[in-house]
Every structure is written in structure tokens, then in C-alpha cells.
Amino acid sequence: xxxxxxxxxxxxxxxxxxxxxxxxxxxxxxxxxxxxxxxxxxxxxxxxxxxxxxxxxxxxxxxxxxxxxxxxxxxxxxxxxxxxxxxxxxxxxxxxxxxxxxxxxxxxxxxxxxxxxxxxxxxxxxxxxxxxxxxxxxxxxxxxxxxxxxxxxxxxxxxxxxxxxxxxxxxxxxxxxxxxxxxxxxxxxxxxxxxxxxxxxxxxxxxxxxxxxxxxxxxxxxxxxxxxxxxxxxxxxxxxxxxxxxxxxxxxxxxxxxxxxxxxxxxxxxxxxxxxxxxxxxxxxxxxxxxxxxxxxxxxxxxxxxxxxxxxxxxxxxxxxxxxxxxxxxxxxxxxxxxxxxxxxxxxxxxxxxxxxxxxxxxxxxxxxxxxxxxxxxxxxxxxxxxxxxxxxxxxxxxxxxxxxxxxxxxxxxxxxxxxxxxxxxxxxxxxxxxxxxxxxxxxxxxxxxxxxxxxxxxxxxxxxxxxxxxxxxxxxxxxxxxxxxxxxxxxxxxxxxxxxxxxxxxxxxxxxxxxxxxxxxxxxxxxxxxxxxxxxxxxxxxxxxxxxxxxxxxxxxxxxxxxxxxxxxxxxxxxxxxxxxxxxxxxxxxxxxxxxxxxxxxxxxxxxxxxxxxxxxxxxxxxxxxxxxxxxxxxxxxxxxxxxxxxxxxxxxxxxxxxxxxxxxxxxxxxxxxxxxxxxxxxxxxxxxxxxxxxxxxxxxxxxxxxxxxxxxxxxxxxxx
Amino acid sequence: xxxxxxxxxxxxxxxxxxxxxxxxxxxxxxxxxxxxxxxxxxxxxxxxxxxxxxxxxxxxxxxxxxxxxxxxxxxxxxxxxxxxxxxxxxxxxxxxxxxx
Numbered sequence: 013x014x015x016x017x018x019x020x021x022x023x024x025x026x027x028x029x030x031x032x033x034x035x036x037x038x039x040x041x042x043x044x045x046x047x048x049x050x051x052x053x054x055x056x057x058x059x060x061x062x063x064x065x066x067x068x069x070x071x072x073x074x075x076x077x078x079x080x081x082x083x084x085x086x087x088x089x090x091x092x093x094x095x096x097x098x099x100x101x102x103x104x105x106x107x108x109x110x111x112x113x114x115x116x117x118x119x120x121x122x123x124x125x126x127x128x129x130x131x132x133x134x135x136x137x138x139x140x141x142x143x144x145x146x147x148x149x150x151x152x153x154x155x156x157x158x159x160x161x162x163x164x165x166x167x168x169x170x171x172x173x174x175x176x177x178x179x180x181x182x183x184x185x186x187x188x189x190x191x192x193x194x195x196x197x198x199x200x201x202x203x204x205x206x207x208x209x210x211x212x213x214x215x216x217x218x219x220x221x222x223x224x225x226x227x228x229x230x231x232x233x234x235x236x237x238x239x240x241x242x243x244x245x246x247x248x249x250x251x252x253x254x255x256x257x258x259x260x261x262x263x264x265x266x267x268x269x270x271x272x273x274x275x276x277x278x279x280x281x282x283x284x285x286x287x288x289x290x291x292x293x294x295x296x297x298x299x300x301x302x303x304x305x306x307x308x309x310x311x312x313x314x315x316x317x318x319x320x321x322x323x324x325x326x327x328x329x330x331x332x333x334x335x336x337x338x339x340x341x342x343x344x345x346x347x348x349x350x351x352x353x354x355x356x357x358x359x360x361x362x363x364x365x366x367x368x369x370x371x372x373x374x375x376x377x378x379x380x381x382x383x384x385x386x387x388x389x390x391x392x393x394x395x396x397x398x399x400x401x402x403x404x405x406x407x408x409x410x411x412x413x414x415x416x417x418x419x420x421x422x423x424x425x426x427x428x429x430x431x432x433x434x435x436x437x438x439x440x441x442x443x444x445x446x447x448x449x450x451x452x453x454x455x456x457x458x459x460x461x462x463x464x465x466x467x468x469x470x471x472x473x474x475x476x477x478x479x480x481x482x483x484x485x486x487x488x489x490x491x492x493x494x495x496x497x498x499x500x501x502x503x504x505x506x507x508x509x510x511x512x513x514x515x516x517x518x519x520x521x522x523x524x525x526x527x528x529x530x531x532x533x534x535x536x537x538x539x540x541x542x543x544x545x546x547x548x549x550x551x552x553x554x555x556x557x558x559x560x561x562x563x564x565x566x567x568x569x570x571x572x573x574x575x576x577x578x579x580x581x582x583x584x585x586x587x588x589x590x591x592x593x594x595x596x597x598x599x600x601x602x603x604x605x606x607x608x609x610x611x612x613x614x615x616x617x618x619x620x621x622x623x624x625x626x627x628x629x630x631x632x633x634x635x636x637x638x639x640x641x642x643x644x645x646x647x648x649x650x651x652x653x654x655x656x657x658x659x660x661x662x663x664x665x666x667x668x669x670x671x672x673x674x675x676x677x678x679x680x681x682x683x684x685x686x687x688x689x690x691x692x693x694x695x696x697x698x699x700x701x702x703x704x705x706x707x708x709x710x711x712x713x714x715x716x717x718x719x720x721x722x723x724x725x726x727x728x729x730x731x732x733x734x
Numbered sequence: 735x736x737x738x739x740x741x742x743x744x745x746x747x748x749x750x751x752x753x754x755x756x757x758x759x760x761x762x763x764x765x766x767x768x769x770x771x772x773x774x775x776x777x778x779x780x781x782x783x784x785x786x787x788x789x790x791x792x793x794x795x796x797x798x799x800x801x802x803x804x805x806x807x808x809x810x811x812x813x814x815x816x817x818x819x820x821x822x823x824x825x826x827x828x829x830x831x832x833x834x
Contacts, residue, residue, distance in 0.1 A: 711830025714757050721753055 022076025037062020082566025216267015339623025516603025
């Protein structure tokens with residue numbers, strides 16, 4: 013291990029511990045938790061400490077970068093691949109961009125680890141699988157390690173290792189309750205969601221790989237600086253190469269960061285436990301695509317066409333997903349589409365070249381979306397507790413209260429089905445209402461998250477979203493229009509959600525008996541809430557306050573520090589406030605009653621049906637790709653493989669030919685008529701020759717002598733006349 | 735001096751007479767004599783060539799041939815005596831019991 017750059021003061025030697033710290037936690041839990049019978053608290057503490065250690069290392073690395081005036085540092089851990097002209101080392105790269113990502117990942121990650129101790133404690137009990145508690149934290153630590161590899165790698169290949177690693181963790185954690193659906197009924201729904209996420213990401217990874225191969229073929233390296241150095245020349249001589257690289261990379265980004273057309277996996281990913289949704293599918297992993305584009309800024313700046321496409325994809329996703337979020341009833345689904353929409357904001361920002369704005373929104377979004385998801389988890393568990401409480405009360409007192417919930421669940425009190433076969437969904441907002449009173453802490457935390465996401469002054473989301481909008485208004489008018497509309501809808505669906513969940517009257521007995529979550533869950537939320545409030549201070553649009561811009565300016569060239577534009581900020585604030593007001597008119601003034609259909613359904617008609625059903629995109633994929641694919645594979649399997657290949661080629665042609673060959677051609681003709689005959693002929697002719705020849709040996713010495721004489725005469729004759 | 739050709743021709747004639755004698759006659763004594771004739775035809779050729787080449791090698795061979803011929807006749811006559819004792823007859827055509 014040695015520094016490949018000039019030696020400098022700082023804690024750069026700690027870099028490998030970014031990865032090793034969570035791996036250590038993971039190994040401790042894997043190896044020792046069974047032997048020493050770790051309690052749940054112990055497992056959670058080990059995992060949280062491991063993640064916390066990664067955070068401490070990140071802080072020290074960021075500090076070291078700052079005292080070296082933002083100079084980029086490398087720390088080579090090991091040789092990796094040295095083949096031909098390909099020279100890859102396992103090198104950690106520390107600059108202002110990667111340390112920012114490290115801080116976000118490990119910081120938010122640690123808070124979510126702590127929260128998960130409380131959350132999973134109850135979750136495993138509701139689902140009656142207490143043994144899975146440890147497994148969850150092992151996966152979570154593995155995720156932190158993979159994410160650290162992703163953000164700290166010095167080459168596209170190392171980034172790709174992390175990229176695949178987080179994809180694996182995502183798969184494992186979405187399918188954490190793999191043998192049930194989200195309502196704990198036996199089903200393969202969760203594992204199907206996991207497979208969907210993994211396979212959709214494979215499509216994106218294919219794009220990433222193509223981009224990597226093109227990069228190696230034309231630019232000769234995977235290492236960031238070498239690629240950036242070689243790119244301008246190629247961009248001049250063969251511009252299509254750079255366009256292809258950036259666009260294939262965009263496919264990877266669309267897969268990992270859930271952009272059109274590959275976003276479809278993210279809503280289904282909500283099948284994972286809520287801390288997973290918060291950590292992986294909101295705050296960190298899905299932002300990897302944004303990080304990738306920012307990291308590749310020097311390539312993207314070379315090809316404005318590609319940048320334009322990236323920005324349009326981002327803006328389109330932001331608007332499209334926002335419309336779907338309006339029509340959702342599941343508390344986590346709303347947040348999932350909101351995440352897709354916000355990722356669209358970030359991708360649009362980095363597509364426009366507003367890398368600082370994109371990263372800024374990435375950070376603040378990590379804060380408030382983690383906050384929202386975790387609070388939603390708290391709400392869901394609160395509902396579960398209420399449901400559980402009711403079931404218990406009924407089971408013990410055998411009372412017969414009015415309503416359809418009587419005498420339910422004598423056997424399994426945490427199954428979600430009652431005697432009518434009706435299913436209680438703790439995540440359905442139509443079952444909630446009035447939770448403001450039963451879960452006050454969660455309510456206030458949720459409000460902070462909502463206001464930050466809606467972009468209300470002075471919460472973090474306001475500053476970061478505004479910076480993106482401002483940049484868009486200066487450079488891409490169409491993107492600005494789409495993003496503003498998306499921002500309006502963001503405020504609307506968040507308002508709708510808050511009115512439906514926390515206000516009005518409980519629409520289900522479980523909501524009436526919902527209980528607040530314990531401190532281990534709410535305290536990390538408070539930290540996130542504080543960050544969501546003050547996070548905007550990272551990069552205020554005033555002279556001298558562009559801290560993040562200045563900091564990232566060490567790594568990224570051409571960082572513009574835009575001043576506050578009152579017009580843009582005013583428009584978005586007015587729109588956000590009016591959206592919340594409209595949502596109050598619809599959902600707040602006359603709260604939804606149990607069983608009532610959504611009041612938006614009537615005025616919007618088929619539009620709302622579209623929103624409700626996610627614009628039938630999944631169905632479209634089924635009709636366009638999956639069903640034809642299934643038919644094709646059925647055809648290939650049944651007709652081509654089974655009937656043609658197996659029955660015809662194997663059984664008829666090959667087996668038949670073989671049988672004919674062995675039984676007829678070889679046995680009858682070659683063997684019996686060929687070889688046997690020859691052998692018999694040999695034997696018979698030998699016999700007949702010997703019968704003839706024995707007459708020569710007649711015992712007369714003189715006839716022998718005559719033969720000798722004749723032989724001599726012949727030989728001599730030959731010698732003389734030859 | 736007589737040319738060597740004459741000796742060789744004489745030798746060939748003697749050898750032919752001996753060979754015909756072996757093939758034609760039935761009396762083993764005559765056959766032995768014919769063999770002796772063939773051997774001496776060889777000896778004559780040896781000696782003739784030895785003289786022609788001014789070398790003693792041929793004459794040394796002749797001594798060996800004479801020695802072998804003497805030994806052979808001794809063994810052969812002894813065999814004939816034994817055959818006569820068992821068969822009371824020395825007709826060579828009747829000595830064919832080794833045929834296949």
C-alpha cells in the first residue's frame with residue numbers, strides 16, 4: 013500500500029476502511045452471531061457501528077481533502093487486472109465529489125441502520141420470522157460496503173463492481189420476505205418484485221457495459237483521468253464514439269436511477285422492508301446514476317446532444333412519475349413515484365450541466381426522502397400495532413363489537429385476513445386518517461419531510477429544487493416547463509398524502525388504535541428532520557454561501573454560482589403553496605370517508621384512471637415485451653427445442669441414424685459382410701493353400717535337392733541377368 | 735599357362751555332373767560321390783581364382799573344404815551303415831518317413 017500521488021498530510025491511509033469497516037461488521041454478524049447468541053440489539057449495534065465507522069472515515073477523508081485544498085488523492089490498495097494494455101488497480105479516489113457521496117451514503121446509512129433496529133424488531137415479529145433479523149443487517153452492511161466501492165472507485169470498472177454489488181443487495185433486500193407478498197400472505201409477489209428489479213437493472217447494466225467496452229476500445233482505459241484526457245481528441249475526430257458512450261451510459265443510469273423507460277422496477281421494489289426503501293431505493297443506490305453522470309461530467313460536456321437527451325429523459329421522468337404519484341393509494345408507492353420524479357429532477361440537472369445543483373438535490377433529497385420513507389415505515393408499523401392491538405383485544409375478551417372486524421383472527425392474529433377474506437393493508441392510505449393524534453411525533457416529522465419535498469421556503473428541498481429550476485430556466489426552457497409542472501404536482505400529491513394519512517377521521521379501526529413508534533426509530537428521524545430543515549444551508553444562492561459549489565468546484569470544472577432569482581423561486585413557491593391549497597380543498601376540507609372513491613376520479617375521469625393504474629406502463633411492457641417474449645420462449649421451448657430438436661433431431665435423426673448405422677450398416681454390411689467375410693476368407697484360403705502345399709513335402713531327398721538346385725539357379729540367374 | 739576360363743568351365747562341368755548325379759542316382763554311395771564331385775568342382779574354382787589373384791586365401795578355403803568333406807563322408811557312411819542295418823536296404827527313395 014502506498015500513495016501513488018505525492019505524499020500529503022491527512023487521513024488518506026484510512027480509505028480502505030470505507031469498505032472494510034462495513035465488511036467487518038458483516039463478518040462479525042455472520043460468524044459470531046450464532047455462536048455467541050447475539051441479541052437483536054447486539055446485532056443491530058454491530059451493524060450500526062460498522063456503518064458509523066464508515067461515516068467517521070468519510071468525515072476524516074473529507075477533512076483531509078479540504079485541508080489539501082481539494083486536491084484529488086488516490087490510495088492504491090492492490091493490483092487488480094494487468095492484461096495487455098489493460099492496467100487496473102484497486103485504487104480509492106478521494107476528491108470533493110466522492111467524499112460528498114461517501115458522507116451522504118454512510119451518514120444517512122448509519123441513521124437508517126439505527127432506525128432499522130427498531131423497525132425490524134417489530135417487522136420480524138409481525139411476519140413470524142425472528143431469525144431473519146440478523147440476515148437483514150448483514151445485507152444492509154453489505155450494501156454500505158458495495159456503495160462505498162461504487163463512490164470511491166478510481167475507474168469505471170471499480171465503479172461497476174460497486175454498481176453490481178448494490179444491485180445484488182437491492183435484489184436481496186427487495187426479496188427479503190421472499191415467500192410472501194407485502195401483506196404477509198404466502199405468495200411469490202415479493203420475489204417477483206426482486207427479480208423485476210434485478211432484470212430491469214440488467215438491461216441498464218448492459219448499457220453501462222457497452223459504454224465501458226467502447227471506452228476501453230477507443231479511449232484505451234477505464235481509469236477516470238485517463239478517459240477524460242483521451243476523450244476530447246476522440247470527440248474531435250470521431251464524435252459519434254463519445255455520443256455512443258454517453259448514451260449507453262445513460263441506459264445504465266436509466267436502469268439504476270429509475271428513469272424512463274426503465275423506472276418500472278422501483279415502485280415494485282417497495283416490497284422490501286421500509287428501511288430498505290429509504291436507504292437503497294430513495295437515498296443512496298438510486299442516486300448512483302446521478303453520481304455516474306456527474307463523475308463523467310468531462311465526457312458529457314463534450315457532446316451537447318447527449319446532454320440534451322439526458323436532460324429530456326430526466327425532465328420527462330420527473331413529470332411522468334409525478335402524475336402517477338397523484339393516483340396512488342399506497343403510502344410507500346406515492347413516495348416511490350415521488351422518488352422517481354425527484355431522480356428525474358437530478359438527472360435533468362446533471363444533463364443540463366448543472367452538476368452542483370444535481371448533487372445538491374441528491375443530498376437534500378437523501379435527507380428528506382429518507383425521512384419520509386422512514387416516517388411512512390413508522391406509520392405502517394403504527395397501523396400494524398393498532399391492528400395487532402385490536403386482534404388481541406378480540407381474541408382475549410371475545411367481545412362482539414359492531415362492524416366487520418368481529419371475532420377475527422382466532423388463530424393467527426397477525427394475518428391480515430378477516431373472516432370475510434377481506435385483507436387489511438397497513439400501507440393503504442384509504443385505511444388511515446387521523447393519525448395526527450395517535451402518532452404525533454411521526455406526524456410532525458412527516459410534515460417536515462413533506463414541506464422539504466414540496467419545496468417550501470426555507471426547507472432544504474426549496475433551495476436545491478430551485479437551483480435546478482433556475483438553471484433550467486436559463487438553459488432549457490422546455491425542461492424548465494416540465495420540471496415546474498412536476499414540482500407543482502409534487503406539492504399536490506404530498507398534500508394529498510398528508511391530508512389522507514394524518515387528518516380527518518380514522519377510516520379503519522386499526523388507524524384509530526395506531527401507536528407511536530419507539531425512540532430508537534424516532535430519534536434517527538429527528539436527526540434527518542433537522543437535516544431536512546437546515547440542509548439548504550449547504551449551498552445558499554447568495555454571494556459567499558455557495559459552499560457546496562465551491563467544494564465540488566475542486567473536482568468539477570466550470571461550476572456556475574447562480575444568484576437567487578426571485579422570479580423563479582417565487583413562481584415555484586406560489587405553485588407549491590397553491591398545490592397544497594388545492595389538495596386541501598379536495599382532501600382536507602372534506603376528509604375521505606371509509607369506502608369512498610377518490611374525489612379526483614370524477615373530475616379527471618380517464619386521466620385519473622391512468623394515474624391510478626400507472627398509465628398502464630406495466631401492462632404495456634407485458635403486451636409489448638414480456639408476453640411476446642413468453643410466447644417466443646414457449647415457442648422455442650415447445651416447438652424448437654422439444655418437438656424439433658428433441659423429438660425430431662435427437663430421436664428421429666440422430667437416434668434413428670445411429671440405430672440404422674449400428675444395426676444395419678455396421679452390423680449387417682460392414683461387420684458381417686465385410687470384416688467377417690474377409691476373416692473367413694483368410695482362414696479358408698490359408699487352409700486350402702496349406703492342403704495344396706503339403707504335397708510338396710514328399711520326403712524324397714532328391715526332390716528337396718532339386719528345389720534347392722532350382723532355387724540356386726533362379727537366384728544366380730537373377731544375379732547374372734538383372 | 736592355361737587361362738583361368740578353362741578351369742572355370744571344367745569346374746562348372748564337374749559341378750553339373752555332380753548335381754545331376756545327386757538328383758538322378760538312387761544309390762547313396764553314388765550320391766556321396768557326386769557330392770564329393772561338386773565339392774571338388776568348388777575346390778578347383780577356388781584354386782584357379784587363387785592362382786589368378788596371386789592369393790593364398792582360396793587355397794586355405796580348399797583345405798577347409800577337404801576337411802569338411804572328409805568329416806561329412808565319415809558321418810554319411812556311418813549313417814548309411816546304420817540305415818542298412820535297420821532296413822536291409824539303402825534305396826534312397828524308401829527313406830521318406832519324415833514327409834508331412
